Amino acid sequence: xxxxxxxxxxxxxxxxxxxxxxxxxxxxxxxxxxxxxxxxxxxxxxxxxxxxxxxxxxxxxxxxxxxxxxxxxxxxxxxxxxxxxxxxxxxxxxxxxxxxxxxxxxxxxxxxxxxxxxxxxxxxxxxxxxxxxxxxxxxxxxxxxxxxxxxxxxxxxxxxxxxxxxxxxxxxxxxxxxxxxxxxxxxxxxxxxxxxxxxxxxxxxxxxxxxxxxxxxxxxxxxxxxxxxxxxxxxxxxxxxxxxxxxxxxxxxxxxxxxxxxxxxxxxxxxxxxxxxxxxxxxxxxxxxxxxxxxxxxxxxxxxxxxxxxxxxxxxxxxxxxxxxxxxxx
Numbered sequence: 001x002x003x004x005x006x007x008x009x010x011x012x013x014x015x016x017x018x019x020x021x022x023x024x025x026x027x028x029x030x031x032x033x034x035x036x037x038x039x040x041x042x043x044x045x046x047x048x049x050x051x052x053x054x055x056x057x058x059x060x061x062x063x064x065x066x067x068x069x070x071x072x073x074x075x076x077x078x079x080x081x082x083x084x085x086x087x088x089x090x091x092x093x094x095x096x097x098x099x100x101x102x103x104x105x106x107x108x109x110x111x112x113x114x115x116x117x118x119x120x121x122x123x124x125x126x127x128x129x130x131x132x133x134x135x136x137x138x139x140x141x142x143x144x145x146x147x148x149x150x151x152x153x154x155x156x157x158x159x160x161x162x163x164x165x166x167x168x169x170x171x172x173x174x175x176x177x178x179x180x181x182x183x184x185x186x187x188x189x190x191x192x193x194x195x196x197x198x199x200x201x202x203x204x205x206x207x208x209x210x211x212x213x214x215x216x217x218x219x220x221x222x223x224x225x226x227x228x229x230x231x232x233x234x235x236x237x238x239x240x241x242x243x244x245x246x247x248x249x250x251x252x253x254x255x256x257x258x259x260x261x262x263x264x265x266x267x268x269x270x271x272x273x274x275x276x277x278x279x280x281x282x283x284x285x286x287x288x289x290x291x292x293x294x295x296x297x298x299x300x301x302x303x304x305x306x307x308x309x310x311x312x313x314x315x316x317x318x319x320x321x322x323x324x325x326x327x328x329x330x
Contacts, residue, residue, distance in 0.1 A: 037070020
């Protein structure tokens, strides 16, 4: 009996869609690694400040130098993680001894590079315990989750390719929240450089900013998808909607946090401010971020989360693992 042309067409289309899925490009992983590292810096420093000063503002610190170092060290850790197949039959040795040792060594190196002092900075037992816990998080959660992500250059909203689904809303919320940390650290560090010639490029943000940026960007993304794809609005028509929503969100969020003395910003000394919570002085910055938000949304539309059984085999690296998976499906 002859084959049904429609079945052949569907099979060919599915195979083409699966072929188009690929690992995240190196530049994308480096970008995410730097953002993720800044997030960890902010989390740890804000919790330390909370324990020491009981400050509800939950202000955390990082720097652009640390962002670059995190990108490079995360990239190196990715290569280390891919070598776990060398510990076949001894996974506990890799996850509990080898990987944590490499991770802790890199973190100590980062700390000493960041301080730029001649003396080697000692690490306390508490810091070692925190680094070890983070190493377990990286080996058990972070790398496994990231290995399921695929890049589909021609993906569109709502498409389903090669057994992979679009990123869920919660994952996008986490991404936008972390990106908000990066935005604020970048802005405050550059602002300090211009105002005080501070070349340490240290910036600050607040843990509350994670919730505000994550939720606000998620709504702005939905606005972009609706206004651009459904209604065909151009950038010039969308921007006023973005700006109005962003200012409203910042004002309401700041007003709520101020009731608990947790608002980390005050624009009272800037012109054209409203109750010190929003200011038109930052309008150019919000315009730039709104434009960049559309770029990020387009990138996230092309990232897919592989379903169980369709992702890269953890014990097989790169192309070899993908070829082996394809042979099993034939």
